[in-house]
Amino acid sequence: MNIFLGSSSSRKAEDDVLKIAMLIEKEGHHPFPWNKEGLFPLGNYTSESLRNICKQMDAAILIFHEDDLIWYRNSYVLKPRDNVIYEYGLFEGHLGPKRTIICRRGKPRIPSDLEGITYCDLDKEYQARVELIEWVRFLSPIDKI
Structure with missing residues (x-):
């Protein structure tokens, strides 16, 4: 199975992508981290490439980190990068x-429509x-929508 891994480009997020990619390989599947060579060909629009990637994947994991400091309801909060939230929705x-999951590191503020989703807490490593x-x-590849 092909599994896309999306995250921000922060060092911590890329470390999480690497750990998850190794786990996926150990289980006999093929990880496709967002920064894998050739996923985003030169001359293509990013959104076009992402739609093409969606068609080639069996599942996706999006990693939400505390990447961006924003002002929200009278205080500062940390949230994932907008592109990672967009990619979650796309996949x-x-x-x-059931084939697209969120892994969270820290307590990033996420859109309220996503608050009810059960996510994987990367702070609890085991x-x-x-x-x-x-x-x-x-x-299972047979279950693909």
Whole structure:
């Protein structure tokens, strides 16, 4: 199975992508981190490339970090990069909610429409590892929408 991994370009997020990619490979599947060579060809629009990537993937993991400091309701909060939230919506719309998951590091503020989703808490490393392995094993190429 092909599994897309999306995150910001922060060092911490890229470290999480690497750890998750190694876990996916160990389970016998193919990770496609957002920064993998060739995923975003020169001359293409990013949104066009993302739509093409969606068609090639069986599942997606989007990593939400505390990347951007914003002013929200009379205080500063940290939130994931806008592109990572957009990519979650794009993959979830294409692959469905069971094949598109959120991993969170820290307590980033996310859009209220996403607050009810059960996510993988990367701050709890052992639990996160167990949950991700269970999720990957639960997936089957036959179930693809």
